[in-house]
Amino acid sequence: MPPDTTSESPGSDVTSTVFKDTELTLGLPGEARFSGGKTCSKRGFIERSMDLNLGDSSSSSSQTRGKILAGQDFSSESLVSGAGKPSAAKRQEVVGWPPVRSLRKRALEGCKYVKVAVDGAPYLRKVDLEIYNSYQELLRALEQMFMTCFAIRGNYVGEGGRKVMYPMKEMEYVPTYEDKDGDWMLVGDVPWKMFLESCKRIRLMKSSEAVGTLAPRTHPRSCTYEVAADQQLKAR
Amino acid sequence: MDPERKKVLERVAVSTFPDEVLERVLVQLKSHKDRSSVSLVCHSWYDAERFSRTHVFIANCYSVTPEIVSRRFPNIRSVSLKGKPRFSDFNLVPPKWGADIRSWLVMFAAKYPFLEELRLKRMTVTDESLEFLALSCPNFKGLSLLSCDGFSTDGLAAIATHCKNLTELDIQENDLNDKSGSWLSCFPENFSSLEVLNFANLSNDVNFEALERLVSRCKSLKVLKVNRNITLEQLPRLLIHAPLLTELGTGSFLQEHPACQYSELENAFNKCMNLNTLSGLSEVTALSLPALYPTCANLTFLNLSCAALQSGELAKLLVHCPCLRRLWVLDTVEDKGLEAVGSNCPLLEELRVFPTDPFDEDTFHGVTESGFIAVSYGCRRLSYVLYFCRQMTNAAVETIVQNCPDFTHFRLCIMNPWQPDYQTNEPMDKAFCAVVKTCTRLQRLAVSGLLTDLTFEYIGKYAKNLETLSVAFAGSSDWGMQCVLGGCPKLRKLEIRDCPFGNAALLSGLDKYESMRSLWMSGCKVTMNGCRLLAKEMPRLNVEVIKVDGSNESQADKVYVYRSVAGPRRDAPPFVLTL
Numbered sequence: 045m046p047p048d049t050t051s052e053s054p055g056s057d058v059t060s061t062v063f064k065d066t067e068l069t070l071g072l073p074g075e076a077r078f079s080g081g082k083t084c085s086k087r088g089f090i091e092r093s094m095d096l097n098l099g100d101s102s103s104s105s106s107q108t109r110g111k112i113l114a115g116q117d118f119s120s121e122s123l124v125s126g127a128g129k130p131s132a133a134k135r136q137e138v139v140g141w142p143p144v145r146s147l148r149k150r151a152l153e154g155c156k157y158v159k160v161a162v163d164g165a166p167y168l169r170k171v172d173l174e175i176y177n178s179y180q181e182l183l184r185a186l187e188q189m190f191m192t193c194f195a196i197r198g199n200y201v202g203e204g205g206r207k208v209m210y211p212m213k214e215m216e217y218v219p220t221y222e223d224k225d226g227d228w229m230l231v232g233d234v235p236w237k238m239f240l241e242s243c244k245r246i247r248l249m250k251s252s253e254a255v256g257t258l259a260p261r262t263h264p265r266s267c268t269y270e271v272a273a274d275q276q277l278k279a280r
Numbered sequence: 281m282d283p284e285r286k287k288v289l290e291r292v293a294v295s296t297f298p299d300e301v302l303e304r305v306l307v308q309l310k311s312h313k314d315r316s317s318v319s320l321v322c323h324s325w326y327d328a329e330r331f332s333r334t335h336v337f338i339a340n341c342y343s344v345t346p347e348i349v350s351r352r353f354p355n356i357r358s359v360s361l362k363g364k365p366r367f368s369d370f371n372l373v374p375p376k377w378g379a380d381i382r383s384w385l386v387m388f389a390a391k392y393p394f395l396e397e398l399r400l401k402r403m404t405v406t407d408e409s410l411e412f413l414a415l416s417c418p419n420f421k422g423l424s425l426l427s428c429d430g431f432s433t434d435g436l437a438a439i440a441t442h443c444k445n446l447t448e449l450d451i452q453e454n455d456l457n458d459k460s461g462s463w464l465s466c467f468p469e470n471f472s473s474l475e476v477l478n479f480a481n482l483s484n485d486v487n488f489e490a491l492e493r494l495v496s497r498c499k500s501l502k503v504l505k506v507n508r509n510i511t512l513e514q515l516p517r518l519l520i521h522a523p524l525l526t527e528l529g530t531g532s533f534l535q536e537h538p539a540c541q542y543s544e545l546e547n548a549f550n551k552c553m554n555l556n557t558l559s560g561l562s563e564v565t566a567l568s569l570p571a572l573y574p575t576c577a578n579l580t581f582l583n584l585s586c587a588a589l590q591s592g593e594l595a596k597l598l599v600h601c602p603c604l605r606r607l608w609v610l611d612t613v614e615d616k617g618l619e620a621v622g623s624n625c626p627l628l629e630e631l632r633v634f635p636t637d638p639f640d641e642d643t644f645h646g647v648t649e650s651g652f653i654a655v656s657y658g659c660r661r662l663s664y665v666l667y668f669c670r671q672m673t674n675a676a677v678e679t680i681v682q683n684c685p686d687f688t689h690f691r692l693c694i695m696n697p698w699q700p701d702y703q704t705n706e707p708m709d710k711a712f713c714a715v716v717k718t719c720t721r722l723q724r725l726a727v728s729g730l731l732t733d734l735t736f737e738y739i740g741k742y743a744k745n746l747e748t749l750s751v752a753f754a755g756s757s758d759w760g761m762q763c764v765l766g767g768c769p770k771l772r773k774l775e776i777r778d779c780p781f782g783n784a785a786l787l788s789g790l791d792k793y794e795s796m797r798s799l800w801m802s803g804c805k806v807t808m809n810g811c812r813l814l815a816k817e818m819p820r821l822n823v824e825v826i827k828v829d830g831s832n833e834s835q836a837d838k839v840y841v842y843r844s845v846a847g848p849r850r851d852a853p854p855f856v857l858t859l
Contacts, residue, residue, distance in 0.1 A: 145427075
């Protein structure tokens with residue numbers, strides 16, 4: 045028999061103790077606490093994991109707990125009221141939780157591979173959007189990627205005999221992408237996360253051609269271009 | 281005649297049932313549980329069984345030695361082995377823990393040179409081992425590696441090169457070093473016996489022409505699962521060569537050229553009228569999905585866990601899949617998608633909903649209790665569920681099990697640890713109480729959310745058929761675990777992490793552990809002394825503690841207890857202490 049009452053009512057000692065300990069509070073461990081926003085918010089996990097009294101408060105168990113939380117520091121910013129979205133501070137992750145195989149996670153990460161075509165380049169590249177955190181990072185990476193390729197090509201001459209210069213100068217190229225619905229949009233139009241979700245492929249369009257080609261459906265010309273580029277890619 | 285066998289036959293000369301007849305009968309027995317029962321009847325049945333057994337399944341590679349196995353079963357052609365504890369899938373077991381297949385292969389080469397099939401789960405397999413296997417067993421036909429590690433595509437090349445009679449190569453969810461896709465080109469040009477090829481796990485390009493030729497040569501190919509580098513344009517060229525396919529895993533389903541190849545794709549799928557299983561479909565879009573519709577009529581298993589479908593897309597697809605029995609999806613389909621499941625799939629028995637981004641709640645809302653309820657109303661035959669969600673209520677689960685009382689596998693993962701019923705703020709005890717009370721056939725249960733000892737009282741009392749229990753961030757005291765160990769008569773595997781269970785709980789199971797396959801406890805409150813006591817009281821159990829760097833000396837961070845006739849491990853790494 046358990047040491048406490050065996051009453052099954054919600055008001056039994058065992059459950060109410062647990063409740064109190066899981067009440068959402070704000071602040072760092074050791075500081076004075078005050079009750080905060082709504083219950084079981086997304087960040088409830090972090091507070092609860094610090095508050096939850098597992099009975100034995102020996103140093104060893106709190107050490108174990110620290111390990112679970114990967115021993116990271118909590119800044120007060122990350123524990124701001126539940127109403128707002130978390131700031132730059134990333135959510136703390138528990139090892140092996142949720143129980144999803146890391147290979148499955150990696151498999152899904154692969155889903156964010158998109159092909160990048162640059163007008164005038166003979167082949168496509170693939171980028172994993174997941175590894176970038178912002179448009180800035182992505183565009184910088186693309187710049188490096190395609191600048192290198194042009195450098196290797198040396199005196200490559202682009203379509204219509206035009207000499208290719210720094211491909212990523214804002215005047216020269218406009219980054220566009222095809223979203224899930226098949227529409228071509230300007231990169232940067234939507235929030236980064238939404239872009240990650242909906243981007244199927246990227247095309248760095250020559251700015252002279254960009255005028256008037258966005259928003260309406262993909263025109264056949266760009267289709268043929270990708271066929272040619274794709275075939276070249278496969279031939280490598 | 282084998283002298284040992286002769287002795288056996290002489291011993292049972294008085295038996296009224298001739299051995300030859302007995303063996304003929306026993307050879308028909310496939311289930312290892314039945315065979316175990318048979319072997320316990322009497323000596324002559326034990327012997328007849330062991331000579332007639334051709335397949336052996338070893339659920340824990342450390343529970344027995346290769347020598348013991350080969351002595352008892354001289355005529356084995358097929359072996360299945362499982363190694364590491366299941367939580368190694370979630371990085372809770374350090375690398376180089378063990379479960380190396382090598383010592384088994386050495387025995388196979390000596391005692392089972394005619395070995396045909398090897399199925400491994402969570403074992404460490406090196407390239408050298410794979411080559412050794414290929415060279416030692418000339419008749420080798422089928423290799424299946426699930427969740428293994430330690431090898432690279434070089435090992436696969438060795439298999440492809442040397443196994444002239446290979447019918448099955450099944451590489452699933454492994455942590456392998458994919459150096460290059462050239463292994464596929466190692467199949468000889470005249471090689472044509474393959475029936476099962478699954479390399480979806482691999483990330484490098486294989487030579488497509490070599491694959492095309494391979495598929496066209498292997499006229500008996502029934503299962504083909506390619507990796508995501510195979511494009512939608514390439515797929516029809518494979519399908520036309522494999523009309524007998526029953527299981528297909530596609531590569532990327534992203535349509536590069538909208539108009540061009542769609543008709544070719546449609547034609548190819550029209551020819552695949554024997555498909556019952558479909559998977560892959562990564563990068564699928566609303567444009568490419570309709571190409572599948574003709575082939576879905578006979579589908580019984582649809583695995584969309586790599587395809588980030590939206591609810592509308594799933595709904596349109598499911599209209600064409602009335603015979604579906606098993607469905608795996610990502611939570612991008614949301615509750616609306618699950619409503620479509622309920623509406624279109626009355627024969628559904630298994631549903632798995634995987635989280636797209638377990639750590640990021642801002643982009644996706646995933647699925648909630650509503651989706652699960654909707655499925656339960658439409659799919660009354662549901663018996664297997666794996667459900668990842670961010671919110672759940674007791675009432676919802678009560679409704680669900682009322683609609684579907686036949687659950688044998690109920691794995692619910694509320695992704696925030698200790699999360700209560702979000703409507704009532706109560707613990708989720710009532711939910712799991714309902715599950716174990718209503719679902720009398722329950723064999724496997726995974727619990728989550730805020731749970732007190734009450735849940736475990738109910739589990740111990742009502743879960744009469746429960747064999748596997750997974751517990752994380754739950755319970756209030758030792759009493760919870762004691763209830764489980766004191767009840768659950770059929771319990772075989774108990775895996776626990778981050779629960780307030782300590783030595784009293786651990787030691788309350790002394791009578792039980794020998795009837796169980798294994799116990800795992802990590803992040804709990806068990807100490808080294810508690811483990812030592814257990815080891816002392818139960819010499820036929822292996823009590824192993826995995827020490828984590830920098831932890832307290834007296835704490836037993838990760839404990840793995842299992843029954844064994846092999847004695848303590850001889851290959852334990854320094855961080856594994858056998859007590």
